[in-house]
Amino acid sequence: xxxxxxxxxxxxxxxxxxxxxxxxxxxxxxxxxxxxxxxxxxxxxxxxxxxxxxxxxxxxxxxxxxxxxxxxxxxxxxxxxxxxxxxxxxxxxxxxxxxxxxxxxxxxxxxxxxxxxxxxxxxxxxxxxxxxxxxxxxxxxxxxxxx
Numbered sequence: 116x117x118x119x120x121x122x123x124x125x126x127x128x129x130x131x132x133x134x135x136x137x138x139x140x141x142x143x144x145x146x147x148x149x150x151x152x153x154x155x156x157x158x159x160x161x162x163x164x165x166x167x168x169x170x171x172x173x174x175x176x177x178x179x180x181x182x183x184x185x186x187x188x189x190x191x192x193x194x195x196x197x198x199x200x201x202x203x204x205x206x207x208x209x210x211x212x213x214x215x216x217x218x219x220x221x222x223x224x225x226x227x228x229x230x231x232x233x234x235x236x237x238x239x240x241x242x243x244x245x246x247x248x249x250x251x252x253x254x255x256x257x258x259x260x261x262x
Contacts, residue, residue, distance in 0.1 A: 124232065125171040129206055133167035134224055145181055145229025148209060154221040156213040161195070164209045164227050172201045176232040180209055183229055191215040194228050201235075 136146035151167035178199030186192040191214040209228045
C-alpha cells in the first residue's frame, strides 16, 4: 500500500478512438466520458456504449457512472448499471437508456456520461439472530408521507 496522499485516476486508451476523461469546469464533480464509436440508441431502447478506456481508481474508491444532466433533461437519456469496482481493468462501457420516442444518435467523441469516484468502506459481515428495533421498523416505500 502506498503512502502517497495524491488521488490519481490512472487510465489507458485501448484504441485510437478513445478520448481522455475531462472535466467541463474546475469544480465539476464528474469527469466526462466520451463514446469511442458511432451508435444509435433506439427509442425506448438501450445500448452499451464503449469508451475504449480502462481505468485504475484510487485505493479505497469505486467509480460511479452517472448521467449527464443535459442529456437527461433534453433527450431523456439515462445511465444504468453504473458501478466500476476498483479491480476492474476492462473497457469502460456505459449502458444508456433512451426513454424518448425518437432514436438518439451518438458520434465518436460525444460526451455520454460522467465518471465520479466515491469513497468506499468494506465492513466485516456479522450475522445476528435479530436486529434492534427502531421507531420506523419495517415501514418502507411511502412511509414518510411523500406521495
